[in-house]
Amino acid sequence: MGDKPFLTDIKTLRERARRHIEQGAVTEGYSADRETVIKLLNEALATEIVCVLRYKRHYFMATGIHAEGVAAEFLQHANEEQGHADLIAQRIVQLGGAPNFSPEGLLTRSHAEYVEGDTLNDMIREDLVAERVAIDSYREMIAYTANDDPTTRRMLEGILAMEEEHADDLVSLLETIGA
Numbered sequence: 001m002g003d004k005p006f007l008t009d010i011k012t013l014r015e016r017a018r019r020h021i022e023q024g025a026v027t028e029g030y031s032a033d034r035e036t037v038i039k040l041l042n043e044a045l046a047t048e049i050v051c052v053l054r055y056k057r058h059y060f061m062a063t064g065i066h067a068e069g070v071a072a073e074f075l076q077h078a079n080e081e082q083g084h085a086d087l088i089a090q091r092i093v094q095l096g097g098a099p100n101f102s103p104e105g106l107l108t109r110s111h112a113e114y115v116e117g118d119t120l121n122d123m124i125r126e127d128l129v130a131e132r133v134a135i136d137s138y139r140e141m142i143a144y145t146a147n148d149d150p151t152t153r154r155m156l157e158g159i160l161a162m163e164e165e166h167a168d169d170l171v172s173l174l175e176t177i178g179a
C-alpha cells in the first residue's frame with residue numbers, strides 16, 4: 001500500500017490557484033502541451049471553415065431531380081460545421097490562444113479539401129471524403145489530448161460523433177440518388 005495521496009492537498013491546491021490568475025482556465029495542473037493543442041485546434045478550425053464553405057457551395061449549386069432533399073442536407077451540415085468552428089474557436093481562447101480566421105493559408109491549414117464537384121453525385125462523394133478525413137483527424141486529436149486536457153477531448157468527442165453522423169447521412173444520400 002503506497003501512501004501517495006490521490007489528490008493534491010487542499011493547501012497546495014489553494015496556493016497554486018492564486019498564482020498566474022491571469023491565465024484563467026489554464027492552471028498549473030494543465031498537463032497538455034498548450035501550444036500544440038492550440039495549433040491542432042487551429043487546424044481543426046480551418047477544416048471546419050473549409051467544410052462550411054464547401055457545403056454552402058454545394059447547397060446553392062445542387063440541381064437535378066433529387067436536388068431539394070440533398071440541398072437541405074447540405075445546408076444542415078454547413079450549419080453544424082459552423083457550430084463546430086465556433087466551439088473550437090471558443091476553446092482556443094479559453095486556452096489563451098487566438099483563433100486563426102485568416103483566409104490566407106486556410107486550405108493549407110485545413111485537413112479537408114475544397115472540391116466543388118459538377119454533379120450532385122460528385123458533391124456528395126467529395127463531402128463524404130472530407131467527413132472521413134475529419135473523422136480520422138478528430139480521432140487522432142482525441143487520442144493526443146487523452147487525460148491531459150479532458151475538456152478539449154470531450155469537445156472533440158462530441159464533434160467526432162457528429163462527423164460520423166454526417167458521413168452516414170451522405171452514404172444514405174448516395175443510395176437515395178441511386179449513385
Ligand SMILES: [Fe+2]
Binds near residue numbers: 159
Ligand atoms: Fe464539423
Ligand SMILES: [Fe+2]
Binds near residue numbers: 081134162163166
Ligand atoms: Fe461534418
